[in-house]
Amino acid sequence: MKNFPMFLRMDGRRVVLCGGGEEIARKARLVLRTEARLTIIAPELDSELRGLVAAGRADHQVALGADSFDNAALVFIATGDAARDADLAARARAAGAVVNVIDRPDLCDAFTPSIVDRDPLVVAIGTEGAAPVLGRALKTEIETMLPPRLGGFVALAGRLRGAVAGRLAPAARRGFWEWAFSGPAWRAHLAGRERAAADLLKQAIEAGAAPVPQGHIALVGAGPGARDLLTMRAVQRLQQADIIFYDRLVDPEVLELARRDADRVYVGKDVGACAWPQHKIDRLIVAEAAKGRRVVRLKSGDPSIFGRACEELAAAEAAGIEVEIVPGITAASAAAASLKRPLTERGETDTLVITTGTCRPGDASPDRARLAHPGTAVTFYMAVDKAAEVSRDLIAAGAPGACPVDIIAAVSTARERHAATTLDRLAETIRDEGLKSPAILFVRYPKSLAAARAASSAA
The missing domain is CATH 3.40.50.720 (NAD(P)-binding Rossmann-like Domain)
Structure with a gap:
């Protein structure tokens, strides 16, 4: 250089x-x-x-x-x-x-240089004047990786360095700071609980040692596919994780944001071959967290939307392990963005429904009759194989066959495909276009279509 x-x-x-x-x-x-x-x-x-x-x-x-x-x-x-x-x-x-x-x-x-400012932490990126635009692009990436509140925690640590030196033996100080910047005090500060974070650090200093590491589970939304659609918090949890359990729909580029030395375990449920039943996943993530490890359960989309989060939350809470949900951009939002069409439209669709085409084995199909109302936009997840049934049920409940439908497969990825059709041709379009899961079916019943239908009937 x-x-x-x-x-x-x-x-x-x-x-x-x-x-x-x-x-x-x-x-x-x-x-x-x-x-x-x-x-x-x-x-x-x-x-x-x-x-x-x-x-x-x-x-x-x-x-x-x-x-x-x-x-x-x-x-x-x-x-x-x-x-x-x-x-x-x-x-x-x-x-x-x-x-x-x-x-x-x-x-x-x-x-x-291009500067990322988390005073007193400062990151400078230089290219010796050769490529300042690249420096600014890298700055943008690093900005998303460093929490906005990071500087405050660094400043707090700086104020406590003297107390740490006075209470902890030199051999214990490194372990203390590793705990401080990865444990509950760190998470509390980043969540906006600055006082709780300071109390945790001071309690550890008073005790003369860092607490025994406690496990932590984060149910993290990986978004619809594209890695730049992850939230900043999702990236932070990936970089902090000791072990990551991920599904088949998580793009490999998303995993590249994780620490290089983090263990990665594939727990995907391939269609027709459930090699990783949910109860086994629950046991695994709890067992790893019980060892004091930071566990990320990485799920496509948002963990709270058809992500089986209930079982994993219950397993963690039953074991007394700290658990959190990190929301992700769900596929419906990504599909709307790709189409450049809002999920709702004033005066046309004022009700948005997110539902599934595939229920738990043995359960009855959802009651779709209540979805066939003017002014309703419905996003169907996991419904490609149920398209004929979805179309039949909605039309039988009164929805016009002319309702516009968009099918968006593999949204936000390089494999993304889109087809526009109508409700009465939904299954036929999916077959003719060769569209496969994962895909969103976006069905709209605009008020204007209902009004036109009513006027036609009256005439």
Whole structure:
């Protein structure tokens, strides 16, 4: 590497910005996160920079003076005049300042990284000026990986370091901090319970040791398929997990977000071959958590929607193990996004129903008659093989055969397919198009269709 990455102390130091436009305003926003004092040199300032000066957050010099660069730690330059920029860079460098000429890497002593700020934790991404757009893209990815409240917990840990050093033997400190940044105090803080987190840390310090690790189970929604549709919390739990139990519908790219050393166990229930019955999965996740491990039960979509979460919650609670649900984007929402069509439409569909086409073996089929009402939008999960039955039941209950239906298979993945049809041709379309599970059947009975049907009957 050509550049040495380093964090500079900026409290009480001086930063000079040469120029009065948007490029300088962007650098000013960045430097204002520190405790440095800003001086802006330019005959004219844009409205944002004028506001900073008026608020007393920066000094303004109309023209360069003999002492303008004296004691400056950093100088940023963007005047809009290439020759002027080069001259200012030479003058600032001669005064002992570190220089950054915006968009002129050949004139730079240092490059501004893309920054992820969780003060006091700061992540800087640099590309030595070669690919700043890539740096910003990586920043976006890291922003999703680091919890917004992380900085507060780091600051709390910093305030307690002296107490830890005073109460815990050196050999025990590493284990304490590993527990602190992965255990119940960490989870409490990220959930917004800062006081509870602080109490847990202080209790452990007072006891002189970290508590024995307690297991934890997270039922995590993996979303409909695309890994960038995971929630930030889902990514965090994957990165914290010691072991992950996942289903067949979870995309392999989602698993790439997990810790490299996390164990991964496939517990998929393939159609027609239930090699992993639910009670066996329940026992496994509880047994792993009982060892003090952090367990993620990774489910496609949202765990609370046809995800068998009830059994796993009950098993964890019966064993006295902490358990949580991390919601995921369900397939119906992803399908609506793919279609660019809302799940509900004002004046047309004001009731949304999420139901299934496949019930527990031995149970009766759902009562679909109550779904055949004007103004209702119905999303059917696990219903491709029951399409003929769904169509027959809804039409028999009064829904017009002309009701629009969208079939969206493997939504949000590279295999996604879509077919539009009507309720009376639903099964035929699925057969002709060769559509397979997983798929959503999105059936709409708009009020306008009911009104038109009523008018036609009256005529």
